Amino acid sequence: MRGVSRTVVTVDIFGRCQSYTESREARAANLYPYFIPFEGHDATVAQTLDGDILMCGSNNYLGLTSDPRVKAAAQAAIEEYGTSRTGSRLLNGNTPLHDKLEQELADFVGMPAALVFPTGYQANVGVIASLLSRHDVVILDREAHASVYDGGGMSRAKTRRFAHNDMGDLERQLAASPSDAGRLVVVDGVYSMAGDLCPLTEVVRLCRQYGARLLVDDAHGIGVLADGRGTSAHFGVTDQVDLVTVTFSKSLASIGGAVLGPEDVIEYLRHHARSLIFSASAPPASLAAAYAALGILKAEPWLCQQATENASYVRRELTALGYDPVPSETPIVSVRLDDVPQTLLAWRNLLDRGVYVNAVIPPAASPRLRASFSTTHTPEQLKRVVAAFAEVGDLMSLEDQ
Numbered sequence: 001m002r003g004v005s006r007t008v009v010t011v012d013i014f015g016r017c018q019s020y021t022e023s024r025e026a027r028a029a030n031l032y033p034y035f036i037p038f039e040g041h042d043a044t045v046a047q048t049l050d051g052d053i054l055m056c057g058s059n060n061y062l063g064l065t066s067d068p069r070v071k072a073a074a075q076a077a078i079e080e081y082g083t084s085r086t087g088s089r090l091l092n093g094n095t096p097l098h099d100k101l102e103q104e105l106a107d108f109v110g111m112p113a114a115l116v117f118p119t120g121y122q123a124n125v126g127v128i129a130s131l132l133s134r135h136d137v138v139i140l141d142r143e144a145h146a147s148v149y150d151g152g153g154m155s156r157a158k159t160r161r162f163a164h165n166d167m168g169d170l171e172r173q174l175a176a177s178p179s180d181a182g183r184l185v186v187v188d189g190v191y192s193m194a195g196d197l198c199p200l201t202e203v204v205r206l207c208r209q210y211g212a213r214l215l216v217d218d219a220h221g222i223g224v225l226a227d228g229r230g231t232s233a234h235f236g237v238t239d240q241v242d243l244v245t246v247t248f249s250k251s252l253a254s255i256g257g258a259v260l261g262p263e264d265v266i267e268y269l270r271h272h273a274r275s276l277i278f279s280a281s282a283p284p285a286s287l288a289a290a291y292a293a294l295g296i297l298k299a300e301p302w303l304c305q306q307a308t309e310n311a312s313y314v315r316r317e318l319t320a321l322g323y324d325p326v327p328s329e330t331p332i333v334s335v336r337l338d339d340v341p342q343t344l345l346a347w348r349n350l351l352d353r354g355v356y357v358n359a360v361i362p363p364a365a366s367p368r369l370r371a372s373f374s375t376t377h378t379p380e381q382l383k384r385v386v387a388a389f390a391e392v393g394d395l396m397s398l399e400d401q
């Protein structure tokens, strides 16, 4: 109508940012547990503005990030290849380091072939999104890693979840999904938040029974279980698992990831995984560091056992103190707490006593403290961690009274 201006109603996508106040409130209350600038390069001690802390919240399970051999390999790779390849592997970004690392990983884990991605996240997303289409079904453990869910979302396959490690529920989901659809079951070998293992023998059996393919995300199993060979080797089912993804950002002291599987599938993924093709390759220094770490792991398999023993000691001591850590045979110690405020307060009190652990809150997982241990934590450091938990436990039970 002439002379009457029409009001255009728009939705401002920044509105959700303006109403997001949680992080600012937590900072104001000195209870913000994220993005702390840590300095130093030791696996077990880091420097913060509040002083030195014991690092019990990293995935540096073997402590190899500051190993002179790993650092020297990274430095030599910078000299040889520069700081970045500035492009995708498909085009200018590939190096002999990628090819060597793929060969070594496949041999070590015991799978026919491997494909290196810039990160483990991209490996999961790339594999799942390029193998499945909207006609297929992806069946995920409820506690599988976010990257697995994101890959499922990108693939547009129908996503079905089964209750964590619940084989009855997995079977129900398999039985309920149409047999004329492609089916992929995805589990973590070791669940990062609780440190518990997937019952892989049973998962393999069900996948075979229902004709589904199986992908095991072994980010926390590689370098930890079965002399570092991972969860499939731990259960003796490597030859029955279709695909394994691994990351270099934990035991392998670097950044990057890979998928391992049959040669034809790897060749297909090499040319179809968008997160590989449309993203620059991992820096040469990172690949060389992962390669060196893998070499050390092969030569010194006892490194893995020590990390797990350190965590077992802490788990035992925490149980004696009245905590209820999740049982596990990995370097991860997970202590579930009642709610978010209690988790943040416990986290803060531990940090005030010089111990950094991960404060985990929804949506990542139910509220808990997640501590993780390294081969290089000393007995004296572990005692200090336990002493800090003892004091914080006393404080919290006083508050409960």
Ligand code: PMP
Residues within 6 Å of the ligand: 119, 120, 121, 122, 124, 145, 147, 188, 192, 217, 219, 220, 247, 248, 249, 255, 256, 257
């Ligand atoms: N899967 C799991 C189970 C993980 O814990 C992680 C890292 N937190 C990833 C995948 C992603 O690995 P990356 O850090 O290499 O992206």
